[in-house]
Amino acid sequence: MNIGDIFMGDPKFMSYERVVLFSGGNNIHSDIQVAKKCGLDQTYVSATQYLGHVVQLLVKTLGVRFHFWGKIYDTKFLKPVAIGDTLQSFCKVVNKIGEKYQDMLVFDIWVENQDGEKVLVGKARGVDWD
Amino acid sequence: MYEYRVGERLKPLELVVTHEMNMRFMYGVQDYSMFYQGEYAAVHPALLYNMSNNTRSPSFKLPENMAEIHTGEETVFISPALVNKKLVFTWRVLDKYLKRDKTYMVIECIIKENMNKIMERKMTCTFVGGKILG
Numbered sequence: 001m002n003i004g005d006i007f008m009g010d011p012k013f014m015s016y017e018r019v020v021l022f023s024g025g026n027n028i029h030s031d032i033q034v035a036k037k038c039g040l041d042q043t044y045v046s047a048t049q050y051l052g053h054v055v056q057l058l059v060k061t062l063g064v065r066f067h068f069w070g071k072i073y074d075t076k077f078l079k080p081v082a083i084g085d086t087l088q089s090f091c092k093v094v095n096k097i098g099e100k101y102q103d104m105l106v107f108d109i110w111v112e113n114q115d116g117e118k119v120l121v122g123k124a125r126g127v128d129w130d
Numbered sequence: 131m132y133e134y135r136v137g138e139r140l141k142p143l144e145l146v147v148t149h150e151m152n153m154r155f156m157y158g159v160q161d162y163s164m165f166y167q168g169e170y171a172a173v174h175p176a177l178l179y180n181m182s183n184n185t186r187s188p189s190f191k192l193p194e195n196m197a198e199i200h201t202g203e204e205t206v207f208i209s210p211a212l213v214n215k216k217l218v219f220t221w222r223v224l225d226k227y228l229k230r231d232k233t234y235m236v237i238e239c240i241i242k243e244n245m246n247k248i249m250e251r252k253m254t255c256t257f258v259g260g261k262i263l264g
Contacts, residue, residue: 012160022158022180028197038197038259047200048183052159052176055207064165067172067210075203122203 001061001093001105001128009057009089014045016083022049045081050089050111050120057089058107062126072109075122079113086114091124103128134235140221141189145181147173147213155180165210172210173217175249179205182239182251184221195259201234202254208247218242224252232256 016030023029023046028038035043051072059066081087088111095106105128111120134140149167155177156166166174184190185198192198211217218241225236234256241248 010160018158018160021154022176035197037195039195040197040258046180046183047203048176048179049159051179051203051205052155052161052174055175055179056159056161056163059163059165064172064210067175067207070207071205073204077201077203 003093003095006090006092007057007061008091009053009060011086011088012050012053014049014081014083014085014087019043019045019049019083022046022052043083045083045085047077047081047120050081050087051075053087053089054091054109054111054120054122054124057091058109058124058126061091062105063129065129066126070124070126072122072124075109075120077120079117079119081113081119087119088112097125134223134226136223136226138223140184140187140223142221143181143186143188143219145217145219146215147177147211147217149213152177152213171213173213175207178211178241178249179251181217182219182241182249183253184237184239184255186219187221192257197258198255199258200253200255202236204252206250208249211241211243211248215243217248 020030028035029046032043091107091109093105094108097104107124109122109124110118113119155174159176165172220240222238224238227234236254239251
């Protein structure tokens with residue numbers, strides 16, 4: 001893997017059924033009445049759901065050893081995600097750190113919606129064992 | 131929750147993840163890797179994320195018509211959790227501050243299986259609804 005390489009996950013449609021599977025019912029993620037009572041204009045997808053997409057991409061990119069001391073950090077959620085949106089995760093190799101850990105890779109990570117808007121940005125790091 | 135003090139701990143959650151529960155989250159994020167299936171399946175990280183939100187603590191509470199919004203995240207994956215093993219989730223309030231008239235909190239969650247650490251999170255959140263908007 002080289003600095004500048006970009007990897008992407010599959011586009012994922014955020015259906016109501018998947019949101020309920022993930023977050024359950026009767027909450028701001030799945031129930032419009034609960035969301036409105038909390039001052040929201042609609043239900044919004046839990047950010048942990050698309051954090052799951054990012055982890056899937058990092059494991060696909062680095063292998064299952066990402067589960068051992070892989071790190072996601074400096075993550076910000078820039079825009080809310082609604083049911084019906086389609087999300088795609090990306091990671092880009094931006095650095096290799098340390099002489100002792102030549103294969104420790106640093107990534108920019110982000111998630112885009114169907115309009116190309118970033119809804120999540122952050123960084124990740126993990127070892128390239130190959 | 132937004133009235134909690136820095137250093138305060140929430141009541142821990144004990145959870146045994148079943149294969150069925152793991153599959154539910156796998157469908158939720160459309161990740162069907164064999165790593166999360168079979169006799170020695172690992173728990174999907176998305177499930178760990180969801181269950182380690184501080185809203186999952188048995189002592190979590192918010193005023194009526196208020197919701198917590200996730201704004202930032204830091205996670206270290208230390209080792210995979212296994213299905214059918216007891217996991218313990220513990221939470222502690224690390225920081226609390228005001229920014230643009232909104233209350234923000236940084237909450238740490240540590241997940242352990244026996245003495246082994248599985249995951250460490252620092253999540254930042256703010257709040258909507260209730261008295262804050264009122």
